[in-house]
Amino acid sequence: MSSQxxxxxxxxxxxxxxxxxxxxxxxxxxxxSKLASDIHADxxxxxxxxxxxxxxxPEGCYILAVGDIISGYLLSHPWKRHDPPALxxxxxxxxxxxDTYYIHDLALAGSVRGHGMAGPIIEEIAKLARSLxxxxxxxxxxxxxxxxxxxxKFRIIxxxxxDKKLETYGVQAHYMERSVC
Ligand SMILES: CC(C)(COP(=O)(O)OP(=O)(O)OC[C@H]1O[C@@H](n2cnc3c(N)ncnc32)[C@H](O)[C@@H]1OP(=O)(O)O)[C@@H](O)C(=O)NCCC(=O)NCCS
Numbered sequence: 001m002s003s004q005x006x007x008x009x010x011x012x013x014x015x016x017x018x019x020x021x022x023x024x025x026x027x028x029x030x031x032x033s034k035l036a037s038d039i040h041a042d043x044x045x046x047x048x049x050x051x052x053x054x055x056x057x058p059e060g061c062y063i064l065a066v067g068d069i070i071s072g073y074l075l076s077h078p079w080k081r082h083d084p085p086a087l088x089x090x091x092x093x094x095x096x097x098x099d100t101y102y103i104h105d106l107a108l109a110g111s112v113r114g115h116g117m118a119g120p121i122i123e124e125i126a127k128l129a130r131s132l133x134x135x136x137x138x139x140x141x142x143x144x145x146x147x148x149x150x151x152x153k154f155r156i157i158x159x160x161x162x163d164k165k166l167e168t169y170g171v172q173a174h175y176m177e178r179s180v181c
Contacts, residue, residue: 019071019112021121024054024061031070032063039107042170043142045088052090053077053104060101060128062121064112072108074121076101078132082157084140084175087168100177101129103139122152126180138177142169146176154178 024032033047054061057077064072079085079102080095103125108117122137129137141149146156154176166173 019064019066019117021062021064021072021074021117021124023058024063024073024075025058026051026054028063028070028073029054032073035070035073035109036105036107039109040105040143043087049088049090050075056091056094060125062124064108064117064121071112072106072117074106074125075104076125076128077104078102078134079138081136081138081177082159082162082175084138084162084165084169086165089168098132099134100136100138101125101132101134101180103137118148119152126178129180135179135181136177137180138175140166140169140173141176142173144172146174149176152178 029047029051033050036050037044053075060074060076060078062074063070077091077094078098079100080098081100084102085091085104103122106118106121126137129135137154139149139154141154141156146154150156155178156174156176158174162175166175
């Protein structure tokens, strides 16, 4: 499987500003970390864990920005199906054999929610998964976000083994998958 992918900027509609998704670079990490700790106060991850994802698979990391104002981010990478990584843990490396494309986190500041800014980057991720010859995108929906993900064509998969792997994500967490064939 090849990780070749052409990066593009994706511009969703927003009533006030020209926010757009662009590839994340290492210099964005400070702002991403601040946003992550504001949005996910109950699920904090260290800067090294966030930065590692950008280093391991920059093609899968985006920010939503206007100028130098960063109001959202998405972290993702190829991974193994039904094996979500524990929260706030370094991956070390990506698996040499992977069979799903994993969204680690998608988060928007409150000020840019409700404007359909998330959908376009999820479609871009679906395209990226297909370009890697993968047939699914997976994630852990935490904090009651499963309704949003269902809206984005994901479905919950629940097994005793999977549920055990979700312990670090809190009681409301669900493993979800979407086919991208
Ligand atoms: C989850 C998140 C990225 C969604 O972005 P958003 O801007 O709020 O969502 P959108 O406005 O693009 O919603 C798209 C659609 O999903 C629906 N939707 C949004 N949240 C929903 C929810 N919790 N349950 C059901 N439907 C939901 C919207 O009504 C909208 O429907 P429409 O297209 O028919 O109008 C954002 O709310 C967020 O960052 N939340 C905090 C972080 C988080 O929980 N991230 C997920 C971690 S796994």
